[in-house]
Amino acid sequence: MSRVWNFSAGPAALPIEVLQQAQAELLDWNGTGASVMELSHRGKPFMAMAAEAEADLRRLLQVPEHYAVLFLQGGATQHFAQLPMNLASPGASADYVLTGHWSEKAASEAAPYVKVRIAASSKEAGYRGLPAVDLASLDPKAAYLHYVANETIHGIEWRQPPPSGELPLIADMSSNILSAPLDVERFGVIYAGAQKNIGPSGLVVMIIRRDLLQREGQPIAKILRYREQAAADSMLNTPNTWGWYLAGLTFKWILAQGGLAAVEAENIRKSSLLYQAIDQSGGFYRNPVDTAARSRMNIPFTLHDPALDSLFLEQSAAAGLMALKGHKAVGGMRASLYNAVPLAAVQALVTFMAEFVRRNG
Structure with missing residues (x-):
């Protein structure tokens, strides 16, 4: 069987070197005599790998210590709803920028938990460009400003994030994370489904400013609370061990590219x-x-x-x-x-x- 050139929007192509290493280690990972998928996530070998993956991601993006890095489950769509649960108190509002299908969906999924306000939109122009966003267009009382950094369907990408003033800027970077250097400190939260530039589907990587973890948000189960996940090193329950492992291999591959x-x-x-x-x-x-x-x-x-x-x-x-x-x-x-x-x-x-x-x- 010969491999094709894969232009899939996601789940998407993985680096061939990552796939080959995973293949070679599938039955015996790091001399354990078992697959990484068969080992306890609380055992020392996996815990060491998880910590190394986080360290490599921090190195790639120069993530400051006052940001937590979480390896979560679900896709980005789940976090469209989970973000307002964590970051907005009952009855609060949040600003959203619309640039295509996924930013529309983010606003729709947030609506049951927060008063969604559209701060800017390019919908009337057919989502062919980026809308003008200035500080005057924002609600200073909003819980945050949300945007999608790259729209996979409409082919729209922000080279620089929109201005957010004092509002925490929340960015869905599922489809362009790790594609270029990034100033993490401009953001309150960066989150990304793994299946574009990180690894397999089912894993979400989140980088969140630690002060935002202290927001009370809304009454939700402990498993949905980012603060609890951070306190448990993303292991409040059994994580996606295979996805975390492949993400770690991908981070090392990117480092090896320069x-x-x-x-x-x-x-x-x-x-x-x-x-x-x-x-x-x-x-x-x-x-x-x-x-x-x-x-x-x-x-x-x-x-x-x-x-x-x-x-x-x-x-x-x-x-x-x-x-x-x-x-x-x-x-x-x-x-x-x-x-x-x-x-x-x-x-x-x-x-x-x-x-x-x-x-x-």
């Missing part, structure tokens, strides 16, 4: 190559996003004739290019270029795209 500055440079090369192929196709391919808001991680594009879509997908799959169908909400195609997608994959894609134009233009 860290986040090197990863960002490669992501710029990959995305620039694909955007150039789209923009220079003479209108055969089109990307609907404002140039300044274009995502490096998720690149949607359409063909000039939608009747060619099925042929494009059929022939690209035959060429070993996997998961290029766009989301049903926007149609067309989408190529997700997460950290583990190599430059060679993008080169193969743009070569195919040029050949498809030659045959069908």
Whole structure:
């Protein structure tokens, strides 16, 4: 069996070196004679691995000590609801910025627990760019300001976070975390589903300012309280041990690439190559996003004739290019270029795209 070039939006490609190491260690991890999935999460071997994974993540993002790092369960969608449970008192309001499907969903899932106020939105413009956010548009009494750093469906990405003034800034970074250097101290909370740039689905990594852990929030079960998870080193109950292990391997892989500055440079090369192929196709391919808001991680594009879509997908799959169908909400195609997608994959894609134009233009 030969591997394909995987452009899936998530669960997504993992670094081949990480998969190979996990394969080699599957039956005997670190000389224990058992898989990491078969060991107690409270045993010394796993506890040491978990601590090392956290240390590597802190090193990558230069996370200050006054932030806790949590390895949680569920997907980011669960935390759309869990965040207001923890950070907003009953009857409080929170500001949300809408830039696409996932920020809409974040606001919707929060609505039962907090009075959602839309501070800015690009919905009327079809989510083709970033809305203007200034301090005057924010409610100074809001519990926090929430935004989605990268919209996987609409292909929108914030290069810099929106201003939040005195409000804690909450960022869903599921699809662009670890793709570039980041100033963690600009945020109150950063959270991310693992299945894009960290590891397998079912794991959520959260970086939260410790003072926010002291908020009373709302009456909820102990298992849902971030403060309790932090006090228990994310082991209030049995964690996703396999996901945590693979995340640790991925953090080491990123460090081996030269860290986040090197990863960002490669992501710029990959995305620039694909955007150039789209923009220079003479209108055969089109990307609907404002140039300044274009995502490096998720690149949607359409063909000039939608009747060619099925042929494009059929022939690209035959060429070993996997998961290029766009989301049903926007149609067309989408190529997700997460950290583990190599430059060679993008080169193969743009070569195919040029050949498809030659045959069908």
